[in-house]
Amino acid sequence: MGVFIARRLLAVPPLLLAVSFITFLLLDAAPGDYVTRLAEDPHISAETLAELRHRYGLDGSLVERYGRWLLNAVQGDFGYSFSKEIGVFTLIGERLGNTLLLSGSALLLAWGMALPLGVVAGVRQGSVLDKVVSFISFFGLSIPRVFFALLMVMFAATTKWFPVGGMRDLVEWDTFTPWQKVVDVAHHLVLPTIVLGTTQMAAYMRQMRAEMVETLGKDFVRTARAKGLSTRQVVWKHAFGNAVNPLITLFGYSLAALLTGSFLVEVVFAWPGLARLTVDAVFSQDEPVVMASVVMATVMLVVGNLIADILLGAVDPRIGVG
Amino acid sequence: MAASPSASLATGPWRTLWRRLRKNRWAMVGLWVLGLLYLAVVFAPFLSPYGYTTQFREQNWHPPHITRLHLWDDAGTFQGPFVYASNRLDEFTSEYEEDRAKPVEIDFFVRGETYSFLGIESNLHLFGSRDPTRPIFLFGSDKYGRDVFTRILYGGRISMSVGLLGIAISMTIGLLVGGIAGYFGGRTDFLLMRLVELILALPGLYLILVIRQVFGRDVPSTQSYLIVVLVLAFIGWAGNARVIRGMVLSIKENEYVTAAEALGQRRLAIIVRHILPNTLSFVIVTATLAVPYYILGEVALSFLSVGIQEPEASWGNMLRDAQDVRNLTDFPWVVVPGFFIFLAVMAFNFLGDGLRDAADPRALE
């Protein structure tokens, strides 16, 4: 196992190098640069623009600039956001927590619902509950996430039961006690979590149900039943443990998507996470921010996949890792 | 993709698959829905009463006629299908009032705008209103006064083909890369799989945004459509390649492969003719289930305003109108494209699910 992990970890730096270079290349290929848009102001002169370009290090060849970026990045310096003049990590750090909060709670919701519902649906095939579960999963799979999110915003705006966006009540925030703050953030979390959670849950639930159906048909389960164990014991003690194994990998992959999975939902719900920061940065060609976001998302993906593999190895000794 | 080589594949398993599939009610519903949708979008020019860019500016944001179709007039006499003319309440707010004294008849097989379909010029439309200044808007009109029904049909041409084209591209690449890596093994396998990992490690949506930035929007609409498809396929192929490689690894141990090798067939030919066909059921199931990814991908890109551009229609860019709360409350028919996306994706999921069950050898008869 140790060797396996070491080998996988060794593969990470070249991967990051490649991903970052590709991103850099693409950013470079995009027309114009961060400074170009400042030219909107009819007062600003060509000299001013050239000077700014120099200041932001936008002059020089592609290789030169990538080399400069890489050299700093290796030392942990990802530079300053052009537009905000703040260290990229300070900027991203603030958002990272918010994004993780949202995608984390969606993850909890998705798995917390998917496992029990999937099991029950699998056990009671053809029942009303099974049909409801199927419907929810097809619904979750089929509705465009953006559309669902828009409908939810509409719902919030009409009923006024939930806030229409954002992460906290920014007007009253300072007057809240810590407990009220928690409640307030939770209140803001509800709708985006439902949107994100439902759409993610669908796939897990279907998988869980399918595995359960399969496992229940296996010999050892029949044996257990024959021995006179109660259905509850058979399902939860014997079948569940076996059926859930393949899903553990899926869980690893869902960890990998923690940073990027909530992208569109964040945009619709004005969640102050990484998505808005990144979209703005891409559109305004704020290079350092885009580069750092991409690198971070890549790291998260790689780590998530690694965890998935390790988990798989851990639960299923037959699969040799390496 | 290579034609299926062995005779047995064409009859036995496929017949079983079809028999099993036919028993799955939901899969058949999916199949029917898809069939109708594809027919509808193919015959869009004939089925739609207008051109998809035709503007009736005086009647923008007109509510849908579909709920206001009449057959009998107020006196109870049968008139055939008609709607009542509606008048704008004032110049600015898009509010309309039905004029019960002015029925507008709907005719079938009417002559209207000229279109070319399969190389044939025609101006025959399935239906249209008798009074050309009083257009019929089955699903309402949008802010330019374009017929939403017409745009749904034409938009479907893009949305419903994005998936097919995208999956064709990504599957072909996936099959080739997966097949080659699995069959040749060794260094080729190592390199190709590192490439696959690289693609899988790219944060998709970020990348798409950046790529769209590169290819600007300074391209004709057909090209921008292709770019959308290619970008999505570029991200999508790697996962397929990985799975196919795994399948190939086990298939190549089969006797008939060894036999083909012994007969001295070229290795690429072996991959294409003997190995890949055996992944076909996986390919079909995956393809069916992956089509929604492209349809939804186009919606996401349109949402971020980097998808199909006006005045072209796609379900994704039509749904952009629903981003404005005002439209959502005052002109609720802006969600119609959302409904069609939902319908199409759901149908693909039903069908894909059914196909998977039917193709599963462990499944009970």
Place this chain on the structure above:
Amino acid sequence: MRRLLIFLALAGCSSSGGDAPGGPKAGAATKIGTPRPGFVGELPKGAMKVEDGEIGRYGGTLVLAQPGDPKTLNPITANDSATNDLLHGPVFTSCIEFHRANQVEEKGLCEAWEKTPDGLTYTFTLREGLTWSDGQPITADDFEFSYQVIIDPAIQTATADLFRQGVDEAGKARFPTFEKVDARTFRFKLLQRDVLFHYAVGSIYAVPKHKWEAAYKAGDFGQAMRINTPPGDIPTSGPFVVKEVRSDERVVLERNPRFWKVDREGNRLPYLDRMIILVVPDFNAAFLKFREGETDLLEVRPEHFDPLRRKEATGDYVVSDLGPSFNTNWLILNQDRRLSSEGKPYVEPMKQKWFQNKNFRKAISHAIDRDGIIRTVMAGRGQPLWAFTSPANKLWYSDDVEKYPYDLDRARALLTEAGYSVKDGKLMDPDGNHVEFSMTTNAENSTRIGMLNVIKDDLARLGVTAHIRPVPFNDLLTSLRSTRDFDALLLGWGAAVPPDPTQSKNVILSSGASHAWAPMQEAPATEWEKRMDALLYENAGTDDMAQRKKAWDELLKIFSDEQPQIQLVVQNFFVAGRKNIGNFRPALLRPTTHWNIEQMFKKDAKAP
């Protein structure tokens, strides 16, 4: 004035927590609540009295939503509207201000300014006793420092370009010289006349020298006053200080306890304790926040006017129609005669012929259904635009211009007269080429794309094939500014403050960089451009208002007759505000809803 001073001294004493000072007349003190945080220190001797508006009451928080994050807290390097709206006015003030509602000049930090008859020397005098929010005096040194920063080539600010007066032999920009006379007085020596120079000085949002000189000397000025600088560390001269900036969430401002304005009864301003600016992703979200009652003020997009108006009677807000806005929308046909660096013409000669033909431009203008644009993309809330200047401009608008109502017959007649003909529904030029061109605008702006959508349809009725070419904003600017690779282009101009003709020098002068249809001409290519150049110089060269106006009116007339820039429409501008906001006097110039923030108050602010 003297009475005021006596009272001011009192105010200083009572500021720490006690009741705020009442009216100036003995015994007639009005109770207007308690400011929290309270005012500190003595009111400056030269405090400015705001004569108009109601007497408000202290307390309360004003909340508004704004699309876009502030990028910096540095008023000198700020260069986007979200940041400018936050910093210029609410947080930093300048020497000379512009009354947004009345569109007239107003005194600011300076109590007086004068210029010599030759127009080359300007002298400014600061009010007496002004201090930064940290208690340090505001002096001529601060202005000297700020001016130095602005014109420093290493800093590069957009403001510098307002001061630039040509270049020297070495090609370096020349600037007026600054002279400090005494602690409260400073002087600019100009190299050439500039009728708007005092407004250039008005655009200096000075920062305290004592605080930032060290950073400047160390070459870190760009990094001073960032959005994560501890807010307490940023001394301000405006009604508020920055309390908190949370990127993509909110900005909190709190009363500057040493602000230098008083109301007409002598109560220190601002009335509001705090101001919160919510950062939202777009106008749609801003609208929702207002509808939900979370915010107090809103710039209303035309499509949101009806929904708000419908509920106005039962709601706790008012929506007002301020008439046409300053933002003009226009279409230009590329008449650039120059050759690119590769020696090729920027515009194909065939197209040049069309675009340089006056009849052709007029025909296009007549073929555009401006009412249709208004009905579709502006939700019916706009007006057709004919003149270069928007009707919003009280001083400089002229209605005596050529107008181009939607008239296809007229358009066809103009084209026939110029030798164009229609064959198989296609418009052919005199040489037998089909008229087909692309129209560029930026993809991000759905209103502009919408206008092109309508125009494309309109031109098709003339037999012209026009393609819509949406490009990213960056591309658009590159096209406009340097590569010039477009046929037609749709864009808009906003208004500078003050909205004076000289501000459009870059657009009108044939040598200007923003003379978008044919920029940077060495000599005017046509007679009418030559005449427009002359008229603008005449306008900018005198203080005589009648003469300036006459020249400008003639210019507008030529402009409309030649149609080098086809003016399209102006949107009507609406704002909404809660009924409990006092002194809500929205204006068309930015920051539209709260330009008089120091005077605004909450009518229901809690009594002490």
